[in-house]
Amino acid sequence: PPRSTLFPYTTLFRSYRIRSFPVSLRNETDWQAHDRVRVSMGADLRFEPATFDIESPAPNTPGSVGTPLTSRERIRTEGDLFLAQIGPFVSVTWQPTDWWTIVPSLRADVFQGSWEGWSIDPRLSNRFEVVKDKVALRLAGGLYRQPPPSFAYLPSFGNPDLGPESAAHLLAGAEYTPIDGLTLSANGFYKWLFNRVEVSEDRTKRYTNKGYGRAYGGDILLRLAPGSPIAGGRLFGWIAYTYTVSQIWDFKTKAYRSSDYEQSHLLNILASYELPRHWTLGMR
Secondary structure (H helix, E strand, O other), X not given: OOOHHHOOOOXXXXXXXXXXXXXXXXXXXXXEEEXXXXXXXXXXXXXXXXXXXXXXXXXXXXXXXXXXXXXXXXXXEEEEEEEEEEEEEEEEEEEEEOXXXXXXXXXXXXXXXXXXXXXXXXXXXXXXXEEOOOEXXXXXXXXXEEOOOHHHHOOOOOOOXXXXXXXXXXXXXXXXXXXXXXXXXXXXXXXXXXXXXXXXXXXXXOEEEEEEEEEEEEEEEEEEOOOOOHHHHOEXXXXXXXXXXXXXXXXXXXXXXXXXXXXXXXXXXEEEEEEOOOEEEEEO
């Protein structure tokens, strides 16, 4: 199907059409190396051929009203797009004590095709069981990277020399399990965004990786797992609420502004019930 998310946050297109056919594969295996050590490793594979047909004014500087559309350079481009990704990963779940679980992990990604790039991202997660099977604390952080948006590296529209977009994540939270299968958790998070793709002052490049920003907030999740004592184990679902502040640094005003697609409040409710004769009824 066409993917409108491939287009920039601040460019108004006169017309565009893009069709992509993504194929994703994932393989993972576990190895119990020791009573307190489990190793997980695997790889993600993704292949995405696409065709595009775009007619658009030249992109405008983020966060500004800018030049009228009728006065801007008109760009007309069409062609093929292809991106292949291989992402090997490994994580080690180590329980040095009965109350502490530590999970270091490492992920690498290599991209080839219309855009080429690579990244190596270390991550670390800790879980501290304060009251056995009842109360636990979490602390986690790591690096995450992804390719730039497709529109930004099209040879005739963007900058093929862009690097990946990056973010450093930090999360802290607590989890309470009043009965088996029912969990209430709360988390606070902070994300530092850097190497963001944004419109360049240099019209020959159109886009650069000089942008940065931040996102922070918290979430609350009440989750009922399948097989819990409630409703004979047939009921499953969750209620989740997230509050987020998402901001981008504006180089013109020298201050943060709200990102174009900020969602301050997000509520998700999901429930599923197993009926006789292998039927399941769900709602979201």
